[in-house]
Amino acid sequence: MTAGQETRLAWPQVSFQDLMATVEFRVGQRAHISVDSQVCRSCTTKDCVTACPADLFAPTSDGGILFNYEECFECGTCYQVCNSEGAITWTYPDGGNGVVFRHG
């Protein structure tokens, strides 16, 4: 290894967007997860927002939660950390849809 290689960054800084772009998703028509923003408004912790590894939950200005199902790992973190029974309705995507891990 040359000296030039030694001094460069350990790895290129990867944006979260680039990280997510490495994952294959077969996006179905049906949203397999739905969020009852009405319930979320009374939630003080909103743990789903930070815990979701795909960063799919975004707080809205009126205290609700905006959710995007398309790039979901189907891991279940969101409903497990949710402290409001029933705020997150979780099913699997239809057969063949959703995340496809190649190197899991």
Add this chain to the structure above:
Amino acid sequence: MPADLLDAIVVGAGPAGAAAALELARAGRSVVLLERGPFPGSKNVYGGVVYGRVLDEVIPRWWEQVPVQRWVVRRSTMVLTASQSLSVDFRTQAWGTAPYNGMTVYRSDFDNWLAGHAVAAGAELVTSTVASGLLRDERGTVVGVRTDRPDGELRARAVIACDGVNSFLAKEAGLLPRVAAAHHTLGVKEVLELPAEVIEERFGLGPHQGIDIEMLGATGGIPGGGFLYTNSDTVSVGVVVSLPGLAKAKVRPEQLVADLKAHPAIAPYLRGSSVKEYSAHLIPEGGYDAMPKLAIDGMVIAGDAAGLCLAAGIWLEGVNFAIGSGLAAGRAVARAVAAGDTSARGLAGYRRDLESGFVLADHKRLRGAPRLVLNERIQQRYPGLICDLAEGVFTVTNPRPKPGLLRLAAGSARRNRVRIGELVRDGLAGARVFR
């Protein structure tokens, strides 16, 4: 899909489901193996090593055909603080030759391969199909599953739910609570591309040889651990963290992996690599005491659905427990079908077999481990204690004379807020758990 009554439906073509279907097919039973992904393994993520001994009697000389990445010949345990690391590094040539000990794999290859054996034995694999619910008769006995296919319902004498950590079938049957955050961890992983020669040079490996590193103190104070393992031309690195701990810390999971990658003890291994895939998955880590009932009328559960991951600190195993439980489930259901009794009573042999084999024997023996290894002292204070002590021992203080081990240990304990009484108590607890 078949319209007549099947002997068994296996839901989920991961290692548990494939093993169950394989045993049923070999016993001459009609079995459909449902997989919601486009191919077996497409939804699955693991954290390091598949131990193949459980396959010896099922697929003789499996190592000659398994889609392996590398054979693990080095096993390291690393204790980290922000600026220090101490490793216990073991290697043996024995693990690098048949019959081998552990291997790294890609689950898309491995799960597909194992399911292929079930198909070769006569199981019918149906992919891209979700089992969306249970069919039950008026007495509550499970008699089949509803699927998301137009011709949707499948009936069988028994259902084996191997539908993973979120098992909606086990939840529907009332075997698992809907939510149990304290019994789950989140694994987050990056697979990083590096040329095979570079991997072999950096980790001191020969061709086809691999390393598995497990880390304590690598998760920013959140209960859990880090891992790094080598594949043929990628390195997989990531963390496993407790769900309540992650939620409380308000840290993004990908940030934990980024921090680990930037650690001075890890970064040099990864220099120049590029990300090939990012992934995440839940792990059931509740152990024996959180385990659900395994059989009801018409149904048994296996693998992650039954919470059978072993998270015992020095032993972190899942795929082998999935295979072991799947094999036992397949055999028990085959016996029950042959005897004409697939009630919970007729299926009770499943649990007995697991108790007498490694699956529940290991879990029972190590039932105290999940609580112990996730305790705050082991997670947050002991890594500093150990690393500080090592730094004290190996730092040469000339011209001052050496301070002596006792004084170093006392100073290190004080700096890391460790009380000797607690240390002794945890040591004894550890001895009890791992006896």
